[in-house]
Amino acid sequence: MRSTLPLNTNSHLETPATDLSFVFPCLNEEATLGTCIQQVRESLAPSGIAYEIIVADNGSTDRSREIALSMGCRVVPVAVRGYGAALRAGIEASQAEYVMFADSDSTYLYADAAPLYQAAKEGNADMAIASRMIGRIEPGAMPPLHRWVGTPVLTTLINWLFHGKLSDCNSGFRCIRKSAFVNWQIRSNGMEFASELLIKALKAGARSVEIPSGLRKGPEGRVAHLRTWRDGMRHLLFIFSEKPRLFELSGFVTVLLTTLLQVTAFCTGPVNIAGMFHIFDLHSEALLLLAGIIGAQSYLFSCMLYLQSSDRPLGITRKLIHLDEGVLFFSLLATLCACAVLIGYIGVKWSLSGFVNLNLARDLLFWFHPLAISISFCAGLLGLHVLKKAQK
Numbered sequence: 001m002r003s004t005l006p007l008n009t010n011s012h013l014e015t016p017a018t019d020l021s022f023v024f025p026c027l028n029e030e031a032t033l034g035t036c037i038q039q040v041r042e043s044l045a046p047s048g049i050a051y052e053i054i055v056a057d058n059g060s061t062d063r064s065r066e067i068a069l070s071m072g073c074r075v076v077p078v079a080v081r082g083y084g085a086a087l088r089a090g091i092e093a094s095q096a097e098y099v100m101f102a103d104s105d106s107t108y109l110y111a112d113a114a115p116l117y118q119a120a121k122e123g124n125a126d127m128a129i130a131s132r133m134i135g136r137i138e139p140g141a142m143p144p145l146h147r148w149v150g151t152p153v154l155t156t157l158i159n160w161l162f163h164g165k166l167s168d169c170n171s172g173f174r175c176i177r178k179s180a181f182v183n184w185q186i187r188s189n190g191m192e193f194a195s196e197l198l199i200k201a202l203k204a205g206a207r208s209v210e211i212p213s214g215l216r217k218g219p220e221g222r223v224a225h226l227r228t229w230r231d232g233m234r235h236l237l238f239i240f241s242e243k244p245r246l247f248e249l250s251g252f253v254t255v256l257l258t259t260l261l262q263v264t265a266f267c268t269g270p271v272n273i274a275g276m277f278h279i280f281d282l283h284s285e286a287l288l289l290l291a292g293i294i295g296a297q298s299y300l301f302s303c304m305l306y307l308q309s310s311d312r313p314l315g316i317t318r319k320l321i322h323l324d325e326g327v328l329f330f331s332l333l334a335t336l337c338a339c340a341v342l343i344g345y346i347g348v349k350w351s352l353s354g355f356v357n358l359n360l361a362r363d364l365l366f367w368f369h370p371l372a373i374s375i376s377f378c379a380g381l382l383g384l385h386v387l388k389k390a391q392k
Contacts, residue, residue, distance in 0.1 A: 013205065019097060020044070020051040020117055020175075023090035024073075024104040027357040030062040032106035037071050039110035039192055040102075049112040053105075055365050056090030058082070075247065078126055084186070084193025092180055102173040103128075109173075112213045117177045119211050126180035126206035127197070127233055129166070130173035130213035141215040145228065146170075154235055158195065162202040167210060172233075175181030180206055191231040192238040244305035247298045248317055254295025255373060258288045284370045285365040289372060289379045294392050307387060320381060321388075328381060335374045342367060 022040050025035060036337045037053055044051050055068035056076050086373050098120055103110045107345060112130050119127035132142070133151065144270040155169040172194060184200035186193065240246070265288065266279035272278055303321055308312045313321065331342075350358055 011256055018052050018095065019048050019375040021054055021090075021094035021096040021099045021178075022051060023054045023056055023087060023089065023099060023101040024068075024096070025056050025058060025086035025101070026060055026064050026068070026104050027081075027086070028060045028062045028064060030060075030067055033064050033104045034067050035067070035106050036102070036104045036110055037073060040113050043111045043113040044117070045096065046386060047117075049114065049117060052094075052096070054090045054093055055085040056093075062175065063192075076159065082189035082193075084196075085189040085193050087193055088186060088189075088206040091176075091178065094178055097178060098175055099178050100173075100175040107218045108147040109135070109214050112173070112211065112339055115211055116173070116213075119209050120175045120177070123209040123288040124207065125209045126177045127201050127208040128175040129168065129171050129208065129210045131166075131210045132171055132173075132213060132215045133168040134210070135212040135214035137215045138217050141217040141304045143228070150228070150232055151210065154195070154232075154239070154245050157236075157239055158202070161246065162199055163199065164202045164208075165247060166208075170194055171213075173213060180204070188238065188318050191226060192234040193237045195238050196242075199239065203242070204371065206386070213322050233309065241305055242301040242309070244311055244313070246302075247305065248302035248314060249303060251295045251297070251299025252314075252316075253366040255292055257300060258292035258295060259369065259373070261364060262288045262292070262369045266362070275305065282361055284366065285362070285369075289365060289369050292373050293376055297327060297380070300384070303384050304387065307349050307384070307391065321384065323381060325385065328378075328385060332378050335371075335378045338374065342371060 006237040011185075022044070024033065024036060027038075033055070040053060053068075053071075054076055055064070056078050057065050057068070057074045058078050058081060074093070076090055080089075087096045087101055089301055090101065098117060100113060100117060102110060102113075105169055107189075108130065116128050116130050119125070137147065151170045153170060155166055157363045158164055158169050159166055174197070175196070180201070181197075184197070184202060184204060186196055188196045198208075261280075262285060265285050270278050270281040299317075302313070303317060306317065306321060313317075344360070346360065346364070349360060
């Protein structure tokens, strides 16, 4: 077994080869960092693993850096703030085959470091995860909202969209193969790093394993870096950004289906079903119009996502993304002209009625449907092509 000696990060001396680098992301963790380092050592030392401990310091203003150096750790300063930024820097600084990481707040079961490494090695896995959800979570260690809603919902969503079999997508205690991490090209700087790592691994067909672990209650008075709603939304946004096909198909089908039903409603008028309820009346048409606009926005959202996604869009989507600028110009012009014609039609009808109440609701709902969808598409495509130009 070998652990590292204190190193000056400005030194050009080469670090001897290691089997495992353990990375702690750190921002003012002087109260817990020493305990975490010691517990990791107690787990790895008897196993014969050649390891080092790296502390990715994210701008600490307390004694975290001094504690890490005094305990023989390598300190990597990270200027860019964020959980993901700190971990990426720490992982990139490693020369080991495997890199393990966990929070430095004394909440994870660091005694599981050796079993987690062995699970990765024996399973020839690209990622091993210490799952809290199939382990023991101490009372008060995880807020109920995180335990029963946040983590289960995000885990289920990732499993469904990316064909995973995970139990804990938010575990911050993992062991990854360094070469696989490089291939995944992780870019997140925030808490969504955890989701990106899993999703990129699943999309790459990487082999992953889990071991049961757990979670302890953090020290009294410690302010967690995690912000529930902001970071939860960041996870959700990243998950969606990696699955444009979900919005492409649902949006496209919604637009087609609502348009077909709108035409049917206009042709048939209100329909009585079994003498119990009516459909295709004004309220149905108004809801179809709303659903059609939502479908168009969902489809255009997928077009935006495809600008930075490696996934391949449908043929029609690909044509819209690469639409000729001349065609785009005349599409915008035609839509504006259609709006002007409809406004003129309403004005004429209103004047002929002596500027009193009009009875055009059914006709207008029918014509508003394709016009509203056309406006949504034109505005969305305009924004899409502006973004394309900005990326060049």
